[in-house]
Amino acid sequence: MRSRLITGCYVVASLFATVAYPALPVTARPTVYLLAALCPLLPVAGCLPRTPRPYRRALWLIVSALSVIGAGNLINAVAIANTGARSGVAQLIVTVGHVLMLLSALQLVRQRGRDDVGGIIDMTVVAIATVGVLWAIALQPRLESVGARVGGQASLMVITLSLGGILGALVRLEVRSRRPLLALRLFMVVLLLAVVGNLGLALTGSFVAVYRPAWLDMVFLLSYLTLGAAASHRSMVTLLSPGPTSQDRLSRLHLVFLGLALGINPVVAGVQQVLGRPVDALVPAIGTTAIVPLVMVRIGWLSAQRLRAERALSHQATHDPLTGLPNxxxxxxxxxxxxxxxxxxxxxxxxxxxxxxxxxxxxxxxxxxxxxxxxxxxxxxxxxxxxxxxxxxxxxxxxxxxxxxxxxxxxxxxxxxxxxxxxxxxxxxxxxxxxxxxxxxxxxxxxxxxxxxxxxxxxxxxxxxxxxxxxxxxxxxxxxx
CATH class of the missing domain: 3.30.70.270 (Reverse transcriptase/Diguanylate cyclase domain)
Incomplete structure (x- = not known):
């Protein structure tokens, strides 16, 4: 009850701060944004003592990510106040912080899903393939229309595919959970908001703008504050611990999904060419580069698992189960x-x-x-x-x-x-x-x-x-x- 009350108060305060953000003076927004982005440090740090020591790595990565992002936002706020422009160094620091946040999500998936590696890889592959299709059909033409550079498109596509893949892995954790975990669902919302925010930056050309649209800042603020809400809930400790074991079977349906994931991006590119639409070579190149290694890892994992099972069966057939000696x-x-x-x-x-x-x-x-x-x-x-x-x-x-x-x-x-x-x-x-x-x-x-x-x-x-x-x-x- 106490955990729910704390989480509820945090969520209400976060929503109030986010809704009130557009009403603030434009010059005050960078400072308020900095303070709001640092707020999740408190609940995340508070979750550390409640988490068993072997499972704290994901939390330490989140603390590091928020600290680095906070440092970048502080440099930006000072630069805007003194020069009226954003700092390139600050943007680089914030990017490093986002990379650390991605690593924390990967670590969380690794800890929670270590007994369901095959299922997580399957969902990650499907998610990346789905994001690739959406990119080719809807997002890339929009980026072309606003004059986005090829390098920027490639960078944004890598970020979007990465966030989509991790989001797919978290969906798998949700499906395999024996009971609902609010912290997991909030973490999924964090990644979804990150995807929306990064796409919004690209579509509005606000990467280097001094004052971005208020709604974009609100999206990122919601992602930071939602992360704090996830850490403040008691289910965060459960989320950081190993999840239930799943029997890994590569059925025909799984093979169909993996085959579609491998071929969907080239097929979409081919359909676009047949219809006379411009084809973006980045989609099949980056999409396939991201999916093929995962599929190879999936097959290798299944092969290793089958070999371990065969060895276990052979050992059981030739050894006494009580003493472990030959029978x-x-x-x-x-x-x-x-x-x-x-x-x-x-x-x-x-x-x-x-x-x-x-x-x-x-x-x-x-x-x-x-x-x-x-x-x-x-x-x-x-x-x-x-x-x-x-x-x-x-x-x-x-x-x-x-x-x-x-x-x-x-x-x-x-x-x-x-x-x-x-x-x-x-x-x-x-x-x-x-x-x-x-x-x-x-x-x-x-x-x-x-x-x-x-x-x-x-x-x-x-x-x-x-x-x-x-x-x-x-x-x-x-x-x-």
């Missing part, structure tokens, strides 16, 4: 490959079959969640016992298997088994308690002609013999067969 199927594949190695080329592989002692008691006492955590910790400790090139896998339940593919002499195998017993003899912290378990290990060295099933069966038998020896009080819970 039984993957282990059998590696074991078969090791047994199929050329005889005499390396030492025969050794298989260690490990079974936990006391795991069922832990599971019954603490529950399956704690039991799963125990298995995860066991897997981590066993992994630290291996040599480079050895394979550890969860075979099933509380059973783990280790493949030592080569150079595993009886002495080496004995040391590995001892490391396993020492690693698992230390207590495990589970559910706030220290839990101790044991392990029984059976080790088998492969012989010529032995397949995967045979060596696993023998290792399993050796493990059960080690378990009986352990129950009888034997010091070591393993047997090398």
């Amino acid at each position: 039984r199927a993957e282990f059998l594949t590696r074991l078969t490959a090791a047994l199929s190695a050329e005889p005499g080329a390396t030492r025969p592989p050794v298989l260690l079959f490990c079974d936990l002692d006391g795991f069922k008691a832990v599971n019954d006492r603490f529950g399956h969640v704690v039991g799963d955590e125990l298995l995860h910790q066991v897997g981590s400790r066993l992994a630290r016992c291996l040599r480079e090139g050895d394979t550890l896998a969860r075979y099933g339940g509380d059973e783990f298997v280790i493949l030592c593919p080569a150079a595993a002499t009886p002495a080496v195998v004995d040391r590995i088994c001892q490391r396993i017993e020492q690693a698992l003899s230390a207590p495990f912290e589970l559910g706030g308690e220290a839990v101790t378990i044991g392990v029984s290990v059976g080790a088998v060295t492969a012989v010529p002609g032995m397949d995967a099933d045979a060596i696993i069966r023998r290792a399993d038998e050796a493990m059960y013999l080690a378990k009986r020896n352990r129950a009888a009080g034997a010091h070591l819970s393993l047997r090398v067969a």
Whole structure:
């Protein structure tokens, strides 16, 4: 309620100041414009403490942009008061401020839409293509009629396409939001007013005029003050945080949109030429230059996403979801490959079959969640016992298997088994308690002609013999067969 009240008061005061602006003396307008353009600094700076530190970059860019624009407006006000003309340096400084404002909008889109990159690129491409068509049909002929220079037209077109693209990205954020965000909608209004203001400057030839039409100043004032209203609302903090995840699918409709976006500007130019109208080469040149990289990024992003999905599926198919270790199927594949190695080329592989002692008691006492955590910790400790090139896998339940593919002499195998017993003899912290378990290990060295099933069966038998020896009080819970 307090946030809405503050925002409402700010909006009312901003509207009053904007409406009263044309009634001011012409000589007083630059000073009032300067003060009004600096007003959003207060709510933006006030939003910083409420925003988590990792998400403040967009706000700092807005603060920088407003400060730079304020400095440019101050220089302009002083220049107009002393010389009766605008300062070229001030105009350059204001332009830098507008670039920073664009960067802040891009940063906001990056933060809020980082889990919806594909959708944001699609909307940006569509928006740029739409603005390009409007430019070719309506805006460029009007600029020609007022005698705008080619360089000025190109600069304005780049600004308009950039603002249109960012506005399209913000529309995508609005569509994907689970609940309405007033700050986002106000930010969209800011960009829309910026587009109208820049077009108004071009169409009226007021870029360097000392006193611009009052309505143009009102448009820019509204954009600054609306930005302050967005920052004063509590939804600004939500807007600066990551948005909901979106499933990225490049459907046929998406492909149609991307194809139309790529071809629309050249098609419009061709239609104009057929109709005998003057064709502006800037439209297809700049429009296509802006769209093609975005489409390439879109395709590259989708390809990378598909590759990540394929890798994830492959990992899920070959690894145990609980411990992250290779599963039984993957282990059998590696074991078969090791047994199929050329005889005499390396030492025969050794298989260690490990079974936990006391795991069922832990599971019954603490529950399956704690039991799963125990298995995860066991897997981590066993992994630290291996040599480079050895394979550890969860075979099933509380059973783990280790493949030592080569150079595993009886002495080496004995040391590995001892490391396993020492690693698992230390207590495990589970559910706030220290839990101790044991392990029984059976080790088998492969012989010529032995397949995967045979060596696993023998290792399993050796493990059960080690378990009986352990129950009888034997010091070591393993047997090398």
